[in-house]
Amino acid sequence: MTCVWFRATLHLCRLRLASGCGTRRKYDLFSPPVQNGARERTLSALRAVAGDEGVCVGAALREQHGRDESVHRCRPPDVVVFPRCVEEVSALAKICHHHRLPIIPFGTGTGLEGGVGALKGGVCFSLRKMDQVLDLHQEDFDVTVEPGVTRKGLNSYLRDTGLWFPVDPGADASLCGMAATSASGTNAVRYGTMRENVLNLEVVLADGTVFCTAGRGRRPRKTSAGYNLTNLFVGSEGTLGLLTKATLRLYGLPESTVSAVCSFPSVQAAVDSTVQVLQAGVPIARIEFLDDVMIDACNRFNSLSYPIMPTLFLEFHGSSRSLEEQVTITEEITRENSGSDFSWAEDEETRAQLWKARHDAWYAALALRPGCKAYSTDVCVPLSRLPQIIVETKQDLITNNLTGPIAGHVGDGNFHCIMVLNPEDPEEVKRVHEFTERLARRALAMDGTCTGEHGVGLGKRALLREELGPLAMEVMQGLKATLDPKNLMNPGKVL
Amino acid sequence: MTARVLVGVKRVIDYAVKIRVKPDNTGVVTDGVKHSMNPFCEIAVEEAVRLKEKKLVQEVVAVSCGPQQVQETIRTALAMGADRGIHVEVSGKDYDSLGPLQVSKILAALAKKEEASLIILGKQAIDDDCNQTGQMTAALLDWPQGTFASELVIEGDKVKVVREIDGGLETIKLNMPVVVTADLRLNTPRYATLPNIMKAKKKKIANMKPGDLGVDMTSRVEVLRVDEPPQRQAGVKVESVEDLVSKLKEAGRI
Numbered sequence: 001m002t003c004v005w006f007r008a009t010l011h012l013c014r015l016r017l018a019s020g021c022g023t024r025r026k027y028d029l030f031s032p033p034v035q036n037g038a039r040e041r042t043l044s045a046l047r048a049v050a051g052d053e054g055v056c057v058g059a060a061l062r063e064q065h066g067r068d069e070s071v072h073r074c075r076p077p078d079v080v081v082f083p084r085c086v087e088e089v090s091a092l093a094k095i096c097h098h099h100r101l102p103i104i105p106f107g108t109g110t111g112l113e114g115g116v117g118a119l120k121g122g123v124c125f126s127l128r129k130m131d132q133v134l135d136l137h138q139e140d141f142d143v144t145v146e147p148g149v150t151r152k153g154l155n156s157y158l159r160d161t162g163l164w165f166p167v168d169p170g171a172d173a174s175l176c177g178m179a180a181t182s183a184s185g186t187n188a189v190r191y192g193t194m195r196e197n198v199l200n201l202e203v204v205l206a207d208g209t210v211f212c213t214a215g216r217g218r219r220p221r222k223t224s225a226g227y228n229l230t231n232l233f234v235g236s237e238g239t240l241g242l243l244t245k246a247t248l249r250l251y252g253l254p255e256s257t258v259s260a261v262c263s264f265p266s267v268q269a270a271v272d273s274t275v276q277v278l279q280a281g282v283p284i285a286r287i288e289f290l291d292d293v294m295i296d297a298c299n300r301f302n303s304l305s306y307p308i309m310p311t312l313f314l315e316f317h318g319s320s321r322s323l324e325e326q327v328t329i330t331e332e333i334t335r336e337n338s339g340s341d342f343s344w345a346e347d348e349e350t351r352a353q354l355w356k357a358r359h360d361a362w363y364a365a366l367a368l369r370p371g372c373k374a375y376s377t378d379v380c381v382p383l384s385r386l387p388q389i390i391v392e393t394k395q396d397l398i399t400n401n402l403t404g405p406i407a408g409h410v411g412d413g414n415f416h417c418i419m420v421l422n423p424e425d426p427e428e429v430k431r432v433h434e435f436t437e438r439l440a441r442r443a444l445a446m447d448g449t450c451t452g453e454h455g456v457g458l459g460k461r462a463l464l465r466e467e468l469g470p471l472a473m474e475v476m477q478g479l480k481a482t483l484d485p486k487n488l489m490n491p492g493k494v495l
Numbered sequence: 496m497t498a499r500v501l502v503g504v505k506r507v508i509d510y511a512v513k514i515r516v517k518p519d520n521t522g523v524v525t526d527g528v529k530h531s532m533n534p535f536c537e538i539a540v541e542e543a544v545r546l547k548e549k550k551l552v553q554e555v556v557a558v559s560c561g562p563q564q565v566q567e568t569i570r571t572a573l574a575m576g577a578d579r580g581i582h583v584e585v586s587g588k589d590y591d592s593l594g595p596l597q598v599s600k601i602l603a604a605l606a607k608k609e610e611a612s613l614i615i616l617g618k619q620a621i622d623d624d625c626n627q628t629g630q631m632t633a634a635l636l637d638w639p640q641g642t643f644a645s646e647l648v649i650e651g652d653k654v655k656v657v658r659e660i661d662g663g664l665e666t667i668k669l670n671m672p673v674v675v676t677a678d679l680r681l682n683t684p685r686y687a688t689l690p691n692i693m694k695a696k697k698k699k700i701a702n703m704k705p706g707d708l709g710v711d712m713t714s715r716v717e718v719l720r721v722d723e724p725p726q727r728q729a730g731v732k733v734e735s736v737e738d739l740v741s742k743l744k745e746a747g748r749i
């Protein structure tokens with residue numbers, strides 16, 4: 001470690017430790033059979049804040065809060081608490097801080113990287129009771145929400161206003177959870193990811209400090225005031241603080257929407273079309289790629305009959321005149337790349353049917369091998385490298401006899417291989433693991449990232465080190481040490 | 496081409512809100528609670544607007560009965576594509592006791608006044624679940640009715656309606672003028688977009704009172720009491736089948 005700055009920060013942390021918290025000892029309050037008065041005292045302290053119904057030690061509830069939708073095994077916390085307001089979150093955090101108990105924020109449990117596993121036990125903060133939509137400002141296109149509000153819940157609330165929040169990951173996730181993992185979705189190519197759409201966050205640190213990253217109540221559309229704390233916490237995956245409010249950027253609902261499906265003779269042709277459509281400046285709203293294996297799975301799962309070839313699902317937003325223009329340019333490009341004629345959908349029901357195939361991709365992949373589990377890779381590369389990486393990845397899958405249908409947001413250079421594997425077969429598990437490492441390194445070699453939207457969580461910490469390099473990692477560790485010197489916030493994740 | 500469609504829209508507590516009963520058990524808490532258009536009314540408006548887009552009807556008129564706030568609901572219908580609105584002012588005690596009978600009398604009077612040949616309503620409101628207004632309106636007008644419609648096709652001066660019934664689907668043909676009530680699968684309603692919301696501000700909403708239509712608002716129904724459903728009790732775990740059987744016997748279930 002040669003970074004002077006880092007050493008200075010480490011020294012600062014040691015000072016804080018010495019002044020505040022006594023010796024560092026391994027303090028496991030909750031492991032039976034050491035039932036002592038300390039456990040009961042801590043539980044009473046928690047109950048005094050959150051009420052009797054707000055503190056749960058039942059096994060079923062703890063297991064529910066120890067897993068998400070990833071392949072990582074369940075790691076239940078020792079206690080689950082259900083705070084009802086930010087004051088309770090702060091008071092509960094102070095208790096955990098005093099007793100050195102890990103704090104694990106929990107939204108909807110729909111993460112894909114094992115982010116909620118309580119590796120060292122501790123207290124899971126389930127934020128679902130804080131479920132209000134606060135402060136909608138229609139003319140300013142912003143809204144503030146609590147962590148229990150999900151993206152579909154918000155859009156339903158907004159439905160009479162003509163506004164929507166377009167970031168749409170597969171699950172109906174908590175918006176604050178989406179901020180914590182810097183989530184993205186099929187609309188990112190036009191509307192951006194959480195990084196571009198969070199204006200302000202209310203954060204509770206491990207010691208109970210409550211503050212707002214952009215100043216309380218502030219929601220200008222842009223600012224150059226001070227360090228960008230908002231985006232420091234976006235993507236921090238619960239390792240720097242709990243997010244108890246998010247102020248989000250809203251957009252007007254598109255006047256008209258048109259969707260289309262187009263198949264191609266080769267992966268290269270499909271991906272080349274994607275790159276060219278974007279270079280032509282078409283403000284395409286969604287451009288999703290499904291390879292032949294994926295389309296076949298979707299056909300079987302939904303009883304459809306799309307041709308079993310690399311396919312693009314496209315969606316255009318705008319006024320009817322602008323749509324005509326967008327579609328004409330896109331059709332020219334796909335035709336030049338030997339794409340098929342478009343299958344169209346204009347009204348809500350037909351479009352929903354068309355997109356169902358894409359949205360059900362996960363389940364369709366699982367249905368290919370019943371009884372197996374699925375793991376989704378998540379690399380992202382600059383657009384120009386996309387054709388090469390997909391072609392090489394498909395070759396890798398075939399060579400290594402792996403089931404990995406590909407679906408992805410090619411408009412962002414991001415795609416997912418849905419690896420379907422038998423978790424009881426150690427040989428296959430090993431092959432899949434090695435494949436995903438090769439894929440991540442392939443992406444890194446092409447100036448890309450090992451995780452486009454799912455986050456680092458538990459499984460990609462080593463890859464993060466490779467991606468960022470030791471110096472950037474030191475800066476990140478320094479920040480972590482400053483904001484959470486006792487390492488109580490979701491320990492064992494990200495760094 | 497059929498001239499005019501009348502669509503009834505009701506302002507109800509939003510479906511996503513957790514309902515709470517007032518402490519005096521006279522009703523549910525409505526102050527400060529989010530309200531929106533009844534979901535089945537949204538489907539009814541969508542169907543009417545689609546008929547207009549297909550040029551099968553000339554004008555869509557959205558009607559709502561209630562206090563000042565229902566104008567928001569009418570504006571939403573206008574933003575979805577209705578041409579104009581009618582606000583029948585009902586407030587205070589009359590609004591508290593407003594039910595399907597009074598609303599259907601109002602709709603029947605309006606249908607005659609506006610010379611409508613098609614009335615589309617939601618099959619029921621999500622606050623009272625009455626499922627009566629469409630049927631009563633048809634009876635008062637002596638018009639045929641196609642309720643629980645999952646499909647609606649205009650064929651000349653007749654209307655073909657596919658109804659969702661217990662055994663499956665029933666297809667009937669009705670002579671216009673008719674009353675149709677919309678069921679869930681009739682269509683997927685559009686969201687109001689900003690440009691349409693702006694345009695809707697310029698569309699007209701006429702105001703009138705039930706008296707202007709000669710409607711008597713007296714209610715024959717009195718709500719005595721409103722209670723929450725009983726709290727769910729914790730279950731009991733049993734260790735063996737014998738245990739289960741004896742517990743069921745104790746509870747008088749077998």
